[in-house]
Amino acid sequence: MILVTGGAGYIGSHVVKQLLDLGFEVVVLDNLSTGHRQAVDARAEFVKGNIQDELTLDWLFDTYPIEGVMHFAALCLVGESVVQPLKYYENNVAATTLLLKAMARNRIANLIFSSTCATYGIPEVDILHEELPTRPVNPYGRSKLMVEHMIRDLADAQPFPFVCLRYFNAAGASPSGTIGECHDPETHLIPNVLLHLLEKKTDVSVFGDDYDTPDGTCIRDYIHVDDLANAHILALQRLLRGDKTAAVYNLGTGTGYSVTEIIGACESITGRKANVIHAERRPGDPDRLVASYEKARSELGWSPQYSLEDMVRTAWKWHLRHPGGYSADQ
Ligand SMILES: NC(=O)c1ccc[n+]([C@@H]2O[C@H](COP(=O)([O-])OP(=O)(O)OC[C@H]3O[C@@H](n4cnc5c(N)ncnc54)[C@H](O)[C@@H]3O)[C@@H](O)[C@H]2O)c1
Numbered sequence: 001m002i003l004v005t006g007g008a009g010y011i012g013s014h015v016v017k018q019l020l021d022l023g024f025e026v027v028v029l030d031n032l033s034t035g036h037r038q039a040v041d042a043r044a045e046f047v048k049g050n051i052q053d054e055l056t057l058d059w060l061f062d063t064y065p066i067e068g069v070m071h072f073a074a075l076c077l078v079g080e081s082v083v084q085p086l087k088y089y090e091n092n093v094a095a096t097t098l099l100l101k102a103m104a105r106n107r108i109a110n111l112i113f114s115s116t117c118a119t120y121g122i123p124e125v126d127i128l129h130e131e132l133p134t135r136p137v138n139p140y141g142r143s144k145l146m147v148e149h150m151i152r153d154l155a156d157a158q159p160f161p162f163v164c165l166r167y168f169n170a171a172g173a174s175p176s177g178t179i180g181e182c183h184d185p186e187t188h189l190i191p192n193v194l195l196h197l198l199e200k201k202t203d204v205s206v207f208g209d210d211y212d213t214p215d216g217t218c219i220r221d222y223i224h225v226d227d228l229a230n231a232h233i234l235a236l237q238r239l240l241r242g243d244k245t246a247a248v249y250n251l252g253t254g255t256g257y258s259v260t261e262i263i264g265a266c267e268s269i270t271g272r273k274a275n276v277i278h279a280e281r282r283p284g285d286p287d288r289l290v291a292s293y294e295k296a297r298s299e300l301g302w303s304p305q306y307s308l309e310d311m312v313r314t315a316w317k318w319h320l321r322h323p324g325g326y327s328a329d330q
């Protein structure tokens with residue numbers, strides 16, 4: 001059985017579905033602070049609780065035969081982390097310390113941790129590989145890097161197989177149309193554009209058009225959430241086989257798209273025209289973040305299968321079917 005913390009969230013719920021489809025048993029631990037009970041597949045066990053609650057963790061490890069933990073539970077808004085840094089250090093770093101202690105106490109091995117390209121900071125090269133220096137520029141990125149260090153230190157001190165996955169920009173939704181991205185407030189670009197095209201938002205803001213990129217808007221590497229899920233499965237299978245037990249991998253497509261290109265892709269796939277407003281730069285946004293996924297390809301046998309068009313198309317299907325998000329699905 002696999003414990004998925006944060007399995008009611010956007011990425012976690014897609015990984016839970018893929019685990020179950022492949023025959024794994026799953027228990028989700030989520031406090032529903034940003035997640036949704038309806039996002040958790042009915043085949044999974046669900047425990048509403050906080051990863052900071054040591055009694056709940058001990059109970060979980062005592063009750064279920066847990067072979068591995070996928071740790072998604074975190075706060076992940078860069079802007080909010082700048083304004084409320086301690087909230088991030090508490091929920092992302094201190095809370096993970098308690099999870100790691102509980103795993104060690106209960107002799108639970110095999111951790112897959114959700115890290116981020118925000119650990120790189122403002123890179124000096126165009127394509128990012130895992131050996132580059134990590135110099136995060138906001139508390140969110142620092143909190144994730146601190147957890148990476150904690151995990152490595154623990155694995156140096158005792159046997160503790162782990163994989164840290166540094167995601168670039170997660171996008172898209174399950175092609176089934178049953179689960180998708182639903183945050184309140186929504187801050188991410190693709191859902192913001194699509195919600196605007198659904199007339200749920202009056203316009204779409206482009207944060208900065210004077211970046212050092214061909215069209216002046218920021219370039220990001222968007223990766224389909226089901227491609228991320230597949231990488232988690234491959235990493236888990238590797239840990240369960242005991243093949244390679246300490247590694248960090250980038251998960252992106254190796255292709256960057258500008259904000260303007262993303263808005264154009266959303267317009268052409270939906271056949272609707274966006275009302276675009278040019279706004280100030282958002283603090284902490286690097287010009288360009290694009291992954292090399294060569295390490296994940298050669299060591300995990302992973303490569304992304306979905307195109308940008310697939311990401312927008314599946315996200316659009318999700319939003320059309322759930323225009324009010326999960327809360328309107330009752
Ligand atoms: N979305 C992205 O593009 C992206 C990129 C890089 C990394 N990540 C990382 O991936 C993970 C998932 O991100 P997401 O976009 O699905 O976010 P999300 O907010 O949709 O999911 C996070 C989930 O964790 C739960 N949670 C938070 N704190 C908790 C706690 N203390 N105890 C129990 N549950 C808790 C929330 O209720 C939510 O269901 C995060 O760790 C995030 O940092 C996301």
Ligand SMILES: O=c1ccn([C@@H]2O[C@H](COP(=O)(O)OP(=O)(O)O[C@H]3O[C@H](CO)[C@H](O)[C@H](O)[C@H]3O)[C@@H](O)[C@H]2O)c(=O)[nH]1
Pocket residue numbers: 076077078116117118168169170187188189190192204205206207208218219220259282285289
């Ligand atoms: O309404 C919007 C929303 C975003 N953007 C721009 O679009 C790009 C992508 O922004 P997102 O908010 O969609 O994604 P981020 O790159 O900021 O964030 C992602 O990458 C981060 C690491 O940098 C974190 O890991 C975070 O959790 C993850 O969602 C940025 O240039 C942003 O300024 C807009 O112009 N308008």
